[in-house]
Amino acid sequence: MSLALVFAVAGLVSVGxxxxxxxxxxxxVLGFSMLGHAAVLALxxxxxxxxxxxxxxxxxLETIANPLPQxxxxxAIVISFGLTLFLLALARRQHLLTGGDLVEDDLEDRRIxxxxxxxxxxxxxx
Amino acid sequence: xxxxxxxxxLIGCAVIAGIGDGLGNRVFAVxxxxxLVTSIWVIGRVGDANATTAQITWVAGLxxxxxxxxxxxxxxxxxxxxxxxxxxxxYAAGYFANGIAGVGRFTATLLAFSTAMVGLVWADSIWTLxxxxxLTSITSFLLVGYKNTDADARLAxxxxxxxxxxxxxxxxxxxxxxxxxxxxxxxxxxxxxxxTSAAVxxxxxxxxxxxxxxxxxxxxxxxxAMAAPxxxxxxxxxxxxxxxxxxxxxxxxxxxxxxxxxxxxxxxxGLGSMLWGAIGALRHRDAKLILAWGTISQLGxxxxxxxxxxxxxxxxxxGLLAAHAVFKAALFMVVGEIDVRTGTRRIDELSGLRASMPxxxxxxxxxxxxxxxxxxxxxxxxxxxxxxxxLGLAGAxxxxxxxxxxxxxxxxxxxxxxxxxxxxxxxxxxxxSAVAPSRLAMAIPIGILGVSTLAGFVGLGWVxxxxxxxxxxxxxxxxxxxxxxxxxxxTALFISTGIIAGGLAVGVVLARQTMSEPRAVGAxxxxxxxxxxxxxxxxxxxxxxxxxxxxxxxxxxVVATFAAVPFALGIDTSAVYLSDNGTQLxxxxxxxxxxxxxxxxxxxxxxxxxxxxxxxxxxGLFVAHGAPDLALTQLLVETVVVVGxxxxxxxxxxxxxxxxxxxxxxxxxxxGMLGVAxxxxxxxxxxxxxxxxxxxxxxxxSQTTGGGNxxxxxxxxxxxxxxxxxxxxxxxxxxxxxxxxxxxxxDETPALEGEPT
Numbered sequence: 001m002s003l004a005l006v007f008a009v010a011g012l013v014s015v016g017x018x019x020x021x022x023x024x025x026x027x028x029v030l031g032f033s034m035l036g037h038a039a040v041l042a043l044x045x046x047x048x049x050x051x052x053x054x055x056x057x058x059x060x061l062e063t064i065a066n067p068l069p070q071x072x073x074x075x076a077i078v079i080s081f082g083l084t085l086f087l088l089a090l091a092r093r094q095h096l097l098t099g100g101d102l103v104e105d106d107l108e109d110r111r112i113x114x115x116x117x118x119x120x121x122x123x124x125x126x
Numbered sequence: 127x128x129x130x131x132x133x134x135x136l137i138g139c140a141v142i143a144g145i146g147d148g149l150g151n152r153v154f155a156v157x158x159x160x161x162l163v164t165s166i167w168v169i170g171r172v173g174d175a176n177a178t179t180a181q182i183t184w185v186a187g188l189x190x191x192x193x194x195x196x197x198x199x200x201x202x203x204x205x206x207x208x209x210x211x212x213x214x215x216x217y218a219a220g221y222f223a224n225g226i227a228g229v230g231r232f233t234a235t236l237l238a239f240s241t242a243m244v245g246l247v248w249a250d251s252i253w254t255l256x257x258x259x260x261l262t263s264i265t266s267f268l269l270v271g272y273k274n275t276d277a278d279a280r281l282a283x284x285x286x287x288x289x290x291x292x293x294x295x296x297x298x299x300x301x302x303x304x305x306x307x308x309x310x311x312x313x314x315x316x317x318x319x320x321x322t323s324a325a326v327x328x329x330x331x332x333x334x335x336x337x338x339x340x341x342x343x344x345x346x347x348x349x350x351a352m353a354a355p356x357x358x359x360x361x362x363x364x365x366x367x368x369x370x371x372x373x374x375x376x377x378x379x380x381x382x383x384x385x386x387x388x389x390x391x392x393x394x395x396g397l398g399s400m401l402w403g404a405i406g407a408l409r410h411r412d413a414k415l416i417l418a419w420g421t422i423s424q425l426g427x428x429x430x431x432x433x434x435x436x437x438x439x440x441x442x443x444x445g446l447l448a449a450h451a452v453f454k455a456a457l458f459m460v461v462g463e464i465d466v467r468t469g470t471r472r473i474d475e476l477s478g479l480r481a482s483m484p485x486x487x488x489x490x491x492x493x494x495x496x497x498x499x500x501x502x503x504x505x506x507x508x509x510x511x512x513x514x515x516x517l518g519l520a521g522a523x524x525x526x527x528x529x530x531x532x533x534x535x536x537x538x539x540x541x542x543x544x545x546x547x548x549x550x551x552x553x554x555x556x557x558x559s560a561v562a563p564s565r566l567a568m569a570i571p572i573g574i575l576g577v578s579t580l581a582g583f584v585g586l587g588w589v590x591x592x593x594x595x596x597x598x599x600x601x602x603x604x605x606x607x608x609x610x611x612x613x614x615x616x617t618a619l620f621i622s623t624g625i626i627a628g629g630l631a632v633g634v635v636l637a638r639q640t641m642s643e644p645r646a647v648g649a650x651x652x653x654x655x656x657x658x659x660x661x662x663x664x665x666x667x668x669x670x671x672x673x674x675x676x677x678x679x680x681x682x683x684v685v686a687t688f689a690a691v692p693f694a695l696g697i698d699t700s701a702v703y704l705s706d707n708g709t710q711l712x713x714x715x716x717x718x719x720x721x722x723x724x725x726x727x728x729x730x731x732x733x734x735x736x737x738x739x740x741x742x743x744x745x746g747l748f749v750a751h752g753a754p755d756l757a758l759t760q761l762l763v764e765t766v767v768v769v770g771x772x773x774x775x776x777x778x779x780x781x782x783x784x785x786x787x788x789x790x791x792x793x794x795x796x797x798g799m800l801g802v803a804x805x806x807x808x809x810x811x812x813x814x815x816x817x818x819x820x821x822x823x824x825x826x827x828s829q830t831t832g833g834g835n836x837x838x839x840x841x842x843x844x845x846x847x848x849x850x851x852x853x854x855x856x857x858x859x860x861x862x863x864x865x866x867x868x869x870x871x872x873d874e875t876p877a878l879e880g881e882p883t
Contacts, residue, residue, distance in 0.1 A: 001812040002703060002705045003704050004706070004710045005714060005751075006702075006809060008714035008747065010805035011801060013800055015721035015725060016721075016797075017800050018794060021797070022676065026771075033740075037717070044748070046812060051751075053753065054837040055835055056835040061825060064752065064821060064837075067821065067825075077759050077763055078759070081763040081767065083860075084767055085767070089867040089868055091774055105673040108673070109673025112664065113667070113672045
């Protein structure tokens with residue numbers, strides 16, 4: 001396996017993870033995009049070494065690259081494209097509603113956590 | 127007929143639930159209709175060895191069906207359930223003041239319970255049995271918690287539900303094993319099964335029966351269930367629901383009774399409950415609690431006898447079951463009447479009732495005699511049969527059962543004596559209790575039950591026929607036994623005489639003592655357990671579900687990192703080389719550099735451009751790998767994404783908010799770890815290749831069947847055409863979603879720049 005591709009995948013995964021764990025929705029979208037790139041490259045790398053384009057009439061059968069990961073990757077690219085655009089639309093919507101793009105903590109979850117800490121007897125008749 | 131009767135019950139429930147509240151106490155007369163018709167129908171079938179059946183098949187291959195079979199045992203039990211049901215409805219009309227709120231709900235639930243109970247004793251398919259078993263749990267929960275504004279009643283109802291429903295799940299497991307081993311879901315077709323499955327099923331069935339029949343240590347729900355109105359206690363906790371466990375033991379005995387754990391476990395449950403229940407009955411001063419603990423004790427004796435399974439023991443247990451239903455219902459009703467007419471049911475507060483409530487006293491005396499096993503009542507021959515059954519055993523079984531029965535019976539006579547003295551005796555330091563006028567609706571059912579206890583002794587021949595037929599259904603050798611009015615001077619009679627003399631002495635002595643009332647330790651333990659579970663759930667939820675998206679993602683990342691360990695262990699370094707070509711190496715470095723840059727720039731536009739640079743580098747990597755189609759798609763997509771970023775985020779502030787960069791150290795660490803883990807997993811996965819990619823086959827296929835030279839295109843549009851269609855659908859849905867999200871609705875004013883910088 002090509003270490004160059006492994007390095008690209010590992011680097012993109014790291015950066016993508018770092019970005020999606022931030023609070024800004026636009027950075028999260030960036031991170032998703034990076035993770036998408038990493039996934040496609042990983043798929044391609046796991047399918048075998050580089051080679052000639054899989055064109056039956058122009059390439060030598062002995063040296064062409066594995067076509068199946070390419071086909072699967074194409075689907076992956078398109079789906080992550082759709083996902084990125086959808087997230088962007090969500091980010092825009094959030095901006096319209098709240099005026100910012102920070103992902104806040106879920107208030108209901110915080111309430112439950114707070115009450116659990118308080119040893120408050122919610123929902124119990126005892 | 128079976129369908130008609132069940133339908134009648136259901137119609138009754140529906141009518142009462144609908145218009146019951148407007149009828150006042152006349153609603154009880156409506157409710158008594160279905161049980162009355164059922165009892166009249168079944169009374170002719172009692173003692174008849176032929177069975178009436180009815181079934182609807184739902185899923186034939188799975189044995190899923192509604193199947194009913196009214197044999198001799200079911201007929202006897204139906205008479206108990208429906209007959210006492212009629213009396214309880216009559217009694218309730220006197221017990222409740224006319225026009226109380228919620229009478230419709232109460233009566234409908236009670237009739238629904240009666241329906242469930244009838245279905246339970248008629249069930250032949252184990253699935254039918256299970257469904258009705260659970261229905262009795264649910265309806266009894268509603269009945270125990272009838273006073274839903276009373277916190278104690280709610281707690282008691284919850285305890286009863288938790289324990290009996292947990293038992294129901296155990297029962298389901300046991301029934302599944304039974305059906306699986308026997309090859310049929312019909313109880314009437316099951317034969318004795320053996321082996322490990324029988325042993326497991328026998329334990330499961332006994333535990334289920336113990337939860338329902340309030341056997342130690344699952345008895346803790348029954349005393350609390352006395353929070354229900356007395357008609358409910360008289361019905362559920364004497365005659366019917368708690369008997370369901372006994373019936374289950376009776377039905378399962380012929381099927382799993384030969385398994386090793388069956389008899390020892392059953393005797394342990396039974397005798398333990400018999401003794402502890404009797405001791406509990408001796409310590410309490412609330413008459414209803416005394417009867418409740420007495421029920422635990424009596425049910426224990428039945429469970430012990432049935433788990434022994436000898437013909438005589440089975441016969442005795444059925445006899446006791448019938449006798450117990452009659453006298454225990456009568457005694458509960460008596461206590462309820464005393465409660466209504468004097469305002470208390472505590473035996474240390476009542477005085478002089480023998481004179482002021484003579485008729486009630488007469489019934490109580492007869493019923494108490496039956497409970498203690500004295501002639502001339504139905505309880506006497508049943509108790510004699512039980513002692514005979516114990517005498518008829520051999521070895522350790524005989525020693526254990528006989529001593530248990532004797533000790534339990536002495537205590538039974540003792541608590542009966544103490545109860546009667548406490549309820550009806552005159553206490554020198556008390557003035558006679560004030561007594562309200564009698565209510566006919568309460569007096570009549572009590573009278574009928576009292577007369578039944580006597581009539582059962584007089585008409586013992588008919589009772590014997592009924593009991594014998596039921597016992598023969600379970601154990602054909604029971605054919606030879608009879609309930610006897612006068613057994614003659616047998617060993618059993620001498621033992622019984624000793625029991626009664628001893629019990630009377632203990633009872634009279636204890637009646638004068640003032641004992642401290644026991645605290646409901648078991649019930650408290652259950653409540654604490656429930657509270658503990660709820661607290662643990664809240665604590666866990668609070669820790670796990672704290673609401674912060676970054677923390678969720680960091681947690682998932684750490685878990686995913688560990689998932690890569692097995693791959694990393696299988697790395698083969700010889701499969702690794704630096705790069706396929708120089709271009710690839712350069713582009714890979716460029717892609718990562720662009721990605722890193724996107725994290726450090728503070729302007730949004732800069733980040734979007736950095737993403738674009740990464741996309742271009744990746745497209746270049748595709749070309750270097752030999753994938754021109756991917757490169758073309760990537761370039762197209764990347765262009766649109768950058769445009770999308772500019773359009774979507776263009777109205778945001780130019781720079782990222784400062785509050786965004788939190789926990790940088792932690793995030794860098796976990797992100798780096800995940801990157802290394804994914805890289806290791808990638809190398810690990812290619813270290814052990816399985817075969818060679820069928821590249822030539824793909825090329826050949828795409829040319830011959832696809833008719834194209836671009837193999838990737840043929841795969842997408844021909845071989846995986848349906849997947850590609852799905853992908854297009856995804857894009858359409860995304861487009862529609864984006865349109866919907868992007869269109870501002872009317873009441874929405876675009877927000878101004880409001881975020882902090």
